[in-house]
Amino acid sequence: xxSRMCGSKCLFICLGLTxxxxxxxxxxxxxxxxxxxxxxxxTHISSLSQKERLAVIVPFRDRFEELLEFVPHMHDFLNRQGxxxxxxxxxxxxxxxxxxxSLINVGFLHTKKDFDYIAMHDxxxxxxxxxxxxTYPAANPVHISSPQTHPNYHYATFIGGILLITRExxxxxxxxxxxxxxxxxxxxxxxxxxxxxxxxxxxxxGITTGTADTFKHIHDKTYRRRDHRKCYNQxxxxxxxxxxxxxxxxxxxxxxxxxxxxxxxxxxxxxxQLLCDEKRTPWCQCPNxxxxxxxxxxKS
Numbered sequence: 001x002x003s004r005m006c007g008s009k010c011l012f013i014c015l016g017l018t019x020x021x022x023x024x025x026x027x028x029x030x031x032x033x034x035x036x037x038x039x040x041x042x043t044h045i046s047s048l049s050q051k052e053r054l055a056v057i058v059p060f061r062d063r064f065e066e067l068l069e070f071v072p073h074m075h076d077f078l079n080r081q082g083x084x085x086x087x088x089x090x091x092x093x094x095x096x097x098x099x100x101x102s103l104i105n106v107g108f109l110h111t112k113k114d115f116d117y118i119a120m121h122d123x124x125x126x127x128x129x130x131x132x133x134x135t136y137p138a139a140n141p142v143h144i145s146s147p148q149t150h151p152n153y154h155y156a157t158f159i160g161g162i163l164l165i166t167r168e169x170x171x172x173x174x175x176x177x178x179x180x181x182x183x184x185x186x187x188x189x190x191x192x193x194x195x196x197x198x199x200x201x202x203x204x205x206g207i208t209t210g211t212a213d214t215f216k217h218i219h220d221k222t223y224r225r226r227d228h229r230k231c232y233n234q235x236x237x238x239x240x241x242x243x244x245x246x247x248x249x250x251x252x253x254x255x256x257x258x259x260x261x262x263x264x265x266x267x268x269x270x271x272x273q274l275l276c277d278e279k280r281t282p283w284c285q286c287p288n289x290x291x292x293x294x295x296x297x298x299k300s
């Protein structure tokens with residue numbers, strides 16, 4: 001009888017303790033379970049949001065006054081468009097005549113690993129209209145300085161001055177011809193290369209300015225005369241489509257490369273020597289006065 005009463009008492013005591021502990025636990029605050037920190041979500045960045053990088057390639061020789069105006073102007077102009085860019089001044093330093101196309105080829109080879117497209121850009125032509133967009137020309141080359149707005153040249157196939165072209169398209173046409181020493185015609189030959197490759201040259205649309213106010217042309221004709229000389233068989237040879245020369249054989253030597261600043265704005269000057277094959281293009285050293293050969297005497 002006593003043991004039965006003792007067992008009943010122990011049961012009541014256990015039930016009471018269980019009730020008290022349960023109530024105490026129920027009153028405790030709920031804590032979050034500590035889980036491993038979630039990994040950050042990897043969001044896909046579309047190709048449209050990754051801005052392509054532009055190399056502004058400026059063929060150059062002894063035109064520092066223009067360069068001092070060009071660098072600040074282009075920094076301001078392209079920064080307003082939010083384009084990642086860098087200016088590369090490809091300076092020719094040798095005794096040969098100026099070769100704009102070969103300098104552009106050198107500039108392309110120098111920049112193609114780090115940049116997605118180039119602007120073949122004259123140093124004396126400054127865009128003034130913000131509707132001239134220097135964005136990536138994915139489908140076709142874009143001729144910024146169109147015949148409708150260029151201060152001087154207005155024929156339909158003109159693509160000189162400022163031309164945007166992707167790395168892939170420039171390599172597709174093998175770059176520019178290296179045969180053009182002196183002034184002119186290298187861009188006309190390049191137009192034929194683009195045409196043969198099936199590339200259509202596009203031009204800015206909806207430009208309301210004209211030939212007087214779309215660009216600022218800072219070339220002084222009286223101070224810097226263009227080299228129009230023609231000697232040897234240059235006139236005949238450079239009127240034909242060049243299917244032999246281009247990126248693969250632009251013979252040159254890089255003399256130096258310097259980072260420069262103009263008004264605190266960055267640019268890179270790459271100084272090069274262009275080497276001439278006088279057997280192929282003897283007009284790289286065109287004399288100031290072409291002496292006519294004496295006429296052969298008639299045989300008796």
